[in-house]
Amino acid sequence: MAYDYSKYLRAGKIPHIWCPGCGYGIIMKSLIRAIDATGIDKDDIVLTSGIGCASRLPGYMDFNTLHTTHGRSLAFATGVKVANPKLKVIALGGDGDMTAIGGNHFIHACRRNIDITCFVFNNYIYGMTGGQYSPTTPKNSKATTAPYGNADNQFDIAQLAIGAGATFVARTTTYHAVPMEKLIKQALDHKGFSVVEIMAGCPTGYGRKNKQGSPANMILWQKENAVPANKAKEMSEEEMAGKFAIGVLHEVQKAEYVEAYDAQVGLK
Amino acid sequence: MAREIRFLQGNEAVCEGALYAGCRFYAGYPITPSTEIAEGLSASLPKVGGRFIQMEDELAAMAATIGGSIAGKKSMTATSGPGMSLKMENLGYGYLTEIPCVIVNVMRGGPSTGLPTGPGQSDVMQAKWGTHGDHPAIVLTPSTVQEQLNETVRAFNLAEKYRMPVILLTDEIIGHMREAIEIPEPGELEVIDRKRPTCDPKDYKPYKPEADLVPPMADFGSGYRYHITGLNHAEDGFPSNNGKMAQADEIRQENKVMHHYDDIVKVEEFECADAEIIVFAYGSSARSAKEAVIKAREEGVKVGLFRPLTLWPFPEKHLEKYVGKTKKFIVPELNLGMIKLEVDRVVKGQAEVVGINKIDSDPITPVEIMDEIRRSK
């Protein structure tokens, strides 16, 4: 029997704003199934976002939802979590939102290890404004602000999160919809700051300019270039060129921020 | 019972006021000359079950403050010049989404890094117009250490009552000077909490105003699941591109403040009744003005002090009473003539309006104001 998503979707808010072929619908469905699997009450879930295509997602979801300013999803989420740690706080945003304008909030949320689950939708581009290059746009790619090809180096979001101190870091793609659900569930169950980087195609803003073919082709590209984390570990840098690891990339246990603060200041 | 008398710094008195008003969450970032507020509350909030967090930057501090309020805690942040400029983005979010919180700006010299350890009053227009877009503003300007406490309580009350950010706009002189003040007894000052919804959660519309134009606000996690967005939105909280509706909502927000002018605007009118000259002064400059007015009265000059404790909304209804009667208004301020423009607007050419302006990090002295008063005779 098909899964019934309606329990978590707000009636009357669909259709969403995303383009045909966009991967974000796949992510939303995986997110719903994963949250459902955790059994957490909808009233206790807070979903925050910044600005951009990804950040429109909370508007469709039947939780306490906070659509904030560009890049600030995690800063608002931190306020919510510290003020009421009983809430399950999930913060999401796109690659530009989380790692360019919101980059400072991202690394400091990682460093604090505050109990927030963070999803970064990485489609290599600023989609909502029409296809400008972002910190994850591959070198030499075309964008509306890189008509001669992109001169910038790319951020590796997962490595950035690990380096900054996140205690659970994973990567997945919209091709891997079922494993994605499991990874999201693991991230939600993790105590501390968890990051899941989700690779998603943007046929309109990135694909067209960079001859990526149809949306289906873009998803197949993910399949072909994704390497399971345990296998990636065995491979040389040359073998991994142009490819990326998926699955759980980093998982450690460390004192959670609010609990550590409360212990430090003697709050019960 | 006698009230406790304590010798406090202005910034410390803000902390006392915040705790009295029920502040239980503070998110900040260190900046001179406001840092004592963060230091004070980092020590005292945990003792009352509250939490303090030092964020990674000023934008984050403003964002977290709003987040804390959405989670149901009375929340505050404090900053100064450059930090206030950074806070403007999320302050605008706080206005559009109608989230109660208090922002303290301890004014210093500017623009940019300016004169960090000296006083200034150049943020008075920023406090009203600093973030983009139209919005109402409530801005309070204390002049004494006692008022630092009492007006902080009032700032929280107005924020909660009218569901919006409120700015306590003080300056380095008032923030750093020390005076003996009376700590009010619990229950002595009114403490107001925001209206929360009582309806069935399925009927809750987060932006449906009541008769006072203020919509009740639910805490996240209290069973009222709803959407907050910085986009213009309908009464149900969801984004809408309907420009007419956006305009009506912005006007409703403006009116929720302007229709309550009498409740919000507080002014000290000292020796104004028969005054031929009125000194219009706020914050630290009002202290110099009061001394000058008292001395000039001793010399027989009919001069008064008009001191707004609420700078925004501008106290025009109070000021209008003197237009046509008073020959001259003197506006001393530590900027090159900002609030003077507002006085000009209300006076409409019916009296002389003269500014005394300084941005050299020194306060305006009573002598400088006396000189201007004497020039008028």
Add this chain to the structure above:
Amino acid sequence: MARSEIRLSGSGGQGMITAGIILAMAASVFEGKKAIQSQSYGPEARGGASKAEVIISDDDIYYPKVMNPDVVVALTQEAADKYCKDLKDTGLLIVDNLMVKKAPEGKFKVIGLDIIVTAAEKVGKAMVANVVTLGALNALCDFVDHSTLEKAVLSRVPRGTEELNKKALAAGAELAKAAK
């Protein structure tokens, strides 16, 4: 006493601001007078010339800054050179004998005291020079009762240093009496 303006100066870290706070607190909280303490400062946390200003009055004080001090205390040469320019002709300049080799000239009265030496040798801790200063200043100018000042000192100093600070305050008062 209508209005007294006092400026305490030295180098950053010498405790002049704390001394100013204690004096203003003694006058206001413990004796019911009006008092304000304020300070001006630069970017340095230690070193550099530093001053604290106190106004004590029977009436309300509006303008919170010192205009023409009645008394200036200077514990360093730099502070003495910098902070007594606006001292009243009828005023008093108190300098430390060790640190201020050349007191600025003026119509005001100058008293040199062994504040730092007394703190370091007689009381046993250079750190309490600010409390020695307070004891001497108050004995010379009679702003508040000695017992009130002692109460104010004890309310501001770290626990365990009460006896040391009482001794410092008394030693300061002794210095002043000898100089009178």
